[in-house]
Amino acid sequence: MKPGTLLALNWKMNKTPTEARAWAExxxxxxxxxxxxxLAVMAPALDLSALAANLPAGVxxxxxDVSAHESGAYTGEISAGMLKDTGATYVVVGHSERRExxxxxDAVVAAKARQAQAYGLTPIVCVGEGLEVREKGEHVAYTLKQLEGSLxxxxxxxxxxxEPVWAIGTGKTATADDAEELAAAIRDALTERYGHNADGIRVLYGGSVKPENIAQLCGKANVNGALVGGASLKVTDVLGMNEALR
Known part of the structure; x- marks a missing residue:
C-alpha cells in the first residue's frame, strides 16, 4: 500500500516571525x-513558535537543520531537544545547500538524523546528484551511495x-519519470536496509515543484510527496498544490 502524501514546505532563509505568523493565519x-x-512547514528556528501558535489543526x-550534538558548547546550533520543545515533529537534514x-x-547527516530520532523527531534525509553526475549517467549509483552513508x-x-541539485531553484524540473526512476531505486534500497519496515517510509521529490506539476510527480508509484522550496512561500501556491492532490 502506498504511504500517504507529504508536502514538506521548505521556506529556506525566508520569513521573519511576524511574516510567519501572517502566513499561518x-x-x-x-x-x-x-x-x-x-502538510508540514520546514521553517527557520525563530519562526517555529509563531507557527505553533497559528497553524491550522493537522498541519x-x-x-x-539540527545539531549532531545533544547540548553543550556549540554556539549557534539548534538541538533536537529545542526543536521538540516547540512542538516540531520533523527536521530536514542533509539538504544539498547544507552539503554544499x-x-x-554523509556521516554528519547520519549523526544529525540519529540525534533527531533520539528526540522523537522524524528526519527528512535529503539526497541527490548534481548536473555533472546526471550527465555522466551516474545519478542512480551516486544517490544510492549517498543514501547509504546518510542512513x-x-x-x-x-x-x-x-532532490536533483540541478533542479533546485533553477526552474528546471526532473520529469515525473526521472523522479520515479530514483524513487524506485531508493525504495528498493530502503527495503534491503529495513525489510518490511520500509513499507511506510515516504520518498519525496524536491526541485522546482509547483501547483502545475505536483500531481504528475506524485502520481508515480514510488513518489509519496514533495519537498517544496519557492512555491512554499505563498499560501496561494500551497493551496494550489493541496487542491491538485485531491
Whole structure:
C-alpha cells in the first residue's frame, strides 16, 4: 500500500516571525485538508513558535537543520531537544545547500538524523546528484551511495527526499519519470536496509515543484510527496498544490 502524501514546505532563509505568523493565519483561514495529504512547514528556528501558535489543526512543522550534538558548547546550533520543545515533529537534514555551503558529509547527516530520532523527531534525509553526475549517467549509483552513508545506524522512522541539485531553484524540473526512476531505486534500497519496515517510509521529490506539476510527480508509484522550496512561500501556491492532490 502506498504511504500517504507529504508536502514538506521548505521556506529556506525566508520569513521573519511576524511574516510567519501572517502566513499561518492566512493558511488557517483558507485551508481545507485533502484526504491522504499532510502538510508540514520546514521553517527557520525563530519562526517555529509563531507557527505553533497559528497553524491550522493537522498541519505539522519542523526545523531546517539540527545539531549532531545533544547540548553543550556549540554556539549557534539548534538541538533536537529545542526543536521538540516547540512542538516540531520533523527536521530536514542533509539538504544539498547544507552539503554544499557547510561541507556536511554523509556521516554528519547520519549523526544529525540519529540525534533527531533520539528526540522523537522524524528526519527528512535529503539526497541527490548534481548536473555533472546526471550527465555522466551516474545519478542512480551516486544517490544510492549517498543514501547509504546518510542512513548509517539510522532507524526506519525517516522520510527520504530525492532532490536533483540541478533542479533546485533553477526552474528546471526532473520529469515525473526521472523522479520515479530514483524513487524506485531508493525504495528498493530502503527495503534491503529495513525489510518490511520500509513499507511506510515516504520518498519525496524536491526541485522546482509547483501547483502545475505536483500531481504528475506524485502520481508515480514510488513518489509519496514533495519537498517544496519557492512555491512554499505563498499560501496561494500551497493551496494550489493541496487542491491538485485531491
Amino acid at each position: 492566512e493558511l488557517k483561514e483558507k485551508y481545507a485538508p485533502a484526504e491522504g495529504v499532510e 505539522a512543522f519542523g526545523g531546517q 555551503y557547510h561541507g556536511e558529509t 548509517e545506524n539510522v532507524g526506519p522512522d525517516v522520510v527520504i527526499a530525492y
